[in-house]
Amino acid sequence: MKILLTGSGGFVGHKIMEMCDRRLGRIIASPSLRGADPETVRRIVEESEADVILHTAAISDIGQCQADPAASYHANVLIPLYLAEASKDRKLVCFSSDQVYSACFDPGPYSEDNVRPGNIYAEHKLEMEKRVLDLLPSAVMLRAEWMYDLYDKRSNYLMNILNAQDRIAFSSGQFRGITYLREVAESMEKVVSLPGGAYNFGSETTMSMYEITRRFTEYLGKKITVEDAPARHNLWMDCSKARRYGIDFSDVLVGLIKCAEDYHLREE
Numbered sequence: 001m002k003i004l005l006t007g008s009g010g011f012v013g014h015k016i017m018e019m020c021d022r023r024l025g026r027i028i029a030s031p032s033l034r035g036a037d038p039e040t041v042r043r044i045v046e047e048s049e050a051d052v053i054l055h056t057a058a059i060s061d062i063g064q065c066q067a068d069p070a071a072s073y074h075a076n077v078l079i080p081l082y083l084a085e086a087s088k089d090r091k092l093v094c095f096s097s098d099q100v101y102s103a104c105f106d107p108g109p110y111s112e113d114n115v116r117p118g119n120i121y122a123e124h125k126l127e128m129e130k131r132v133l134d135l136l137p138s139a140v141m142l143r144a145e146w147m148y149d150l151y152d153k154r155s156n157y158l159m160n161i162l163n164a165q166d167r168i169a170f171s172s173g174q175f176r177g178i179t180y181l182r183e184v185a186e187s188m189e190k191v192v193s194l195p196g197g198a199y200n201f202g203s204e205t206t207m208s209m210y211e212i213t214r215r216f217t218e219y220l221g222k223k224i225t226v227e228d229a230p231a232r233h234n235l236w237m238d239c240s241k242a243r244r245y246g247i248d249f250s251d252v253l254v255g256l257i258k259c260a261e262d263y264h265l266r267e268e
Contacts, residue, residue: 007057173231
């Protein structure tokens with residue numbers, strides 16, 4: 001199997017390249033698609049001769065998307081559409097986001113049908129999902145959670161914890177899955193076999209972000225104060241649809257401890 005990977009130098013893409021090349025098949029890193037037009041995307045796809053396209057490239061900074069909606073729309077809606085148009089008989093997998101639930105009123109956990117975006121980034125991701133699936137029903141949309149890894153080029157939950165000096169704040173009223181990036185990469189073999197559609201994708205928990213953080217910092221032996229922040233929106237997903245196809249992540253706290261063990265992060 002030959003795979004065209006977009007965003008191979010990014011947070012998600014670099015880990016897929018690192019862990020899955022030769023394991024899934026031959027992975028070909030796509031050149032940058034920033035500002036690309038439909039013809040450029042078509043040429044890149046055809047020249048790759050790929051069987052599968054894994055699309056991880058995006059503008060995922062919510063503030064950046066709010067400040068420049070046009071750039072967000074091109075990166076987060078149009079580029080995936082161009083890939084879908086060029087895919088033909090190829091399998092297309094696009095990373096979407098748990099942010100599509102960012103304005104849901106009920107506490108959750110949310111199934112794939114219960115969406116309500118609360119920011120420009122989320123609106124563009126949801127539009128992308130709908131338009132790509134209308135064009136290419138076999139495509140797979142992964143509503144990824146906040147992913148973490150020992151990776152200092154991008155802010156993520158783990159690095160926030162490790163870099164905290166005296167205190168850190170999360171809400172006892174916020175529930176959200178957060179996912180070990182290594183497990184995301186390990187799941188790709190099953191992901192490329194999924195039937196078309198949108199899938200909540202990542203670890204699950206019944207604990208609040210405050211409780212997860214309190215327990216994880218205690219496990220690490222990190223001497224910081226975990227404060228209870230004001231309640232924020234939930235991004236709490238029910239991932240049972242993906243689990244029916246064998247895509248099963250560790251519980252959030254179990255995944256964090258696994259990550260800490262992999263990188264020997266626990267303080268003695």
